[in-house]
Amino acid sequence: MTKNLVLIGYGGMGTRHLGRLKDVKEIHVQGVFDTDLNKLEAAAAAGYNTYLTLHAVLEDPQVDMVLIATPNDSHKPIAIAAMRAGKHVLCEKPVTLSVNDFKEMLQVAKDTHRCLMVDQNRRWDENYQMVRKVIETGAIGDVYEIRNTVQGSRGIPGDWRRNAAQGGGMVYDWCVHLLDRILLLKAQQHVALTSVYADLSYVLGHEVDDGFKVTLKFADGMRALLEVGTANFIKLPEWYVAGTTGTMQIDDFELHGKVVNLTGELAKDAIPVEAGAGFTKTMAPRTDGSIIEHPLPEVHPDVRDWYRNFVAWIDGKAEPAVKNSEVLWTLQVIDMIFASAKADQVIHVDQAAAIHAIA
Numbered sequence: 001m002t003k004n005l006v007l008i009g010y011g012g013m014g015t016r017h018l019g020r021l022k023d024v025k026e027i028h029v030q031g032v033f034d035t036d037l038n039k040l041e042a043a044a045a046a047g048y049n050t051y052l053t054l055h056a057v058l059e060d061p062q063v064d065m066v067l068i069a070t071p072n073d074s075h076k077p078i079a080i081a082a083m084r085a086g087k088h089v090l091c092e093k094p095v096t097l098s099v100n101d102f103k104e105m106l107q108v109a110k111d112t113h114r115c116l117m118v119d120q121n122r123r124w125d126e127n128y129q130m131v132r133k134v135i136e137t138g139a140i141g142d143v144y145e146i147r148n149t150v151q152g153s154r155g156i157p158g159d160w161r162r163n164a165a166q167g168g169g170m171v172y173d174w175c176v177h178l179l180d181r182i183l184l185l186k187a188q189q190h191v192a193l194t195s196v197y198a199d200l201s202y203v204l205g206h207e208v209d210d211g212f213k214v215t216l217k218f219a220d221g222m223r224a225l226l227e228v229g230t231a232n233f234i235k236l237p238e239w240y241v242a243g244t245t246g247t248m249q250i251d252d253f254e255l256h257g258k259v260v261n262l263t264g265e266l267a268k269d270a271i272p273v274e275a276g277a278g279f280t281k282t283m284a285p286r287t288d289g290s291i292i293e294h295p296l297p298e299v300h301p302d303v304r305d306w307y308r309n310f311v312a313w314i315d316g317k318a319e320p321a322v323k324n325s326e327v328l329w330t331l332q333v334i335d336m337i338f339a340s341a342k343a344d345q346v347i348h349v350d351q352a353a354a355i356h357a358i359a
């Protein structure tokens with residue numbers, strides 16, 4: 001049955017949600033609430049019904065669900081109030097700034113029998129789906145390293161994202177996505193996380209991190225390197241996936257890239273080549289036809305499935321596409337990332353917890 005939704009937070013992400021919801025027939029946008037009157041005026045000018053207070057939204061019996069797209073520190077109180085008022089909740093990431101806060105939200109969801117799902121929308125990114133397809137089809141052999149790098153040169157936007165109390169910084173912004181995707185991939189392979197090492201950058205002088213490098217190691221020996229930077233004027237490839245018989249690279253958001261596969265022998269002696277002031281046989285390029293280049297695979301994810309799945313979950317027709325147990329584990333690993341960076345030490349992950357997380 002169609003559900004009536006109110007968007008809380010008519011900002012950058014909120015307006016994107018409204019655009020996507022135009023194609024989701026399972027959801028009717030009942031209205032918009034924002035604490036900023038200018039935003040409410042803009043929403044009204046765009047043709048949306050507006051609510052002047054959160055209370056008015058929560059009192060409206062027509063409203064089945066809310067979608068929270070406000071700054072990170074405000075998710076928890078809004079979500080808890082909404083669930084207590086009988087509304088189901090879709091919430092932006094990071095769902096909260098602490099594991100305990102999220103546990104509190106989960107308890108309220110349980111007590112009120114409401115559905116709560118977090119927007120880990122980048123699971124539906126084409127580039128991530130391409131990486132998954134290449135790994136899952138075994139196209140490059142055993143994958144021993146995944147690098148996911150997102151870089152820009154515009155610093156941190158000059159709003160609440162620079163403010164620690166509001167959950168600013170790149171760990172709460174991008175790492176939540178990159179981590180969620182890698183942990184999901186390995187959980188679905190039933191492979192536990194074994195260690196975390198993180199280095200955060202503060203090169204732009206804000207109180208929050210403007211970038212990070214995170215190394216994750218898994219029980220099968222695979223390593224994931226997650227990196228974000230906001231002062232990078234030349235970008236590294238967004239994805240670099242190394243397997244025993246091939247390599248995949250996705251250069252950018254526009255999905256330029258390729259897969260290169262071995263067709264001949266892995267170890268084949270080459271004629272040494274001049275390299276800088278020396279020479280090398282080990283690193284000599286393959287010129288003998290023993291590798292072949294393929295285009296990136298075709299994938300057709302639709303992020304609107306996230307909203308459709310939520311309605312199906314409410315109606316008891318589907319399991320949630322983003323499970324709260326997965327979100328909780330991601331928040332727990334985020335804590336390890338902050339702890340590792342603070343101590344400049346590798347965090348060895350409790351194996352009972354890691355195995356529980358992928359069970």
Ligand code: NAD
Nearest residue numbers: 009010011012013014034035036069070071072074092093
């Ligand atoms: P934004 O600053 O553009 O918009 C936030 C809006 O919320 C503003 O209009 C503000 O007036 C309003 N607001 C603030 N406090 C409020 C409150 N208590 N009640 C109602 N309205 C309130 O921020 P944004 O970029 O849209 O980010 C919002 C959320 O979306 C954040 O949690 C962010 O992490 C997330 N986000 C997710 C993605 C994604 O891809 N999933 C992308 C961008 C942002």
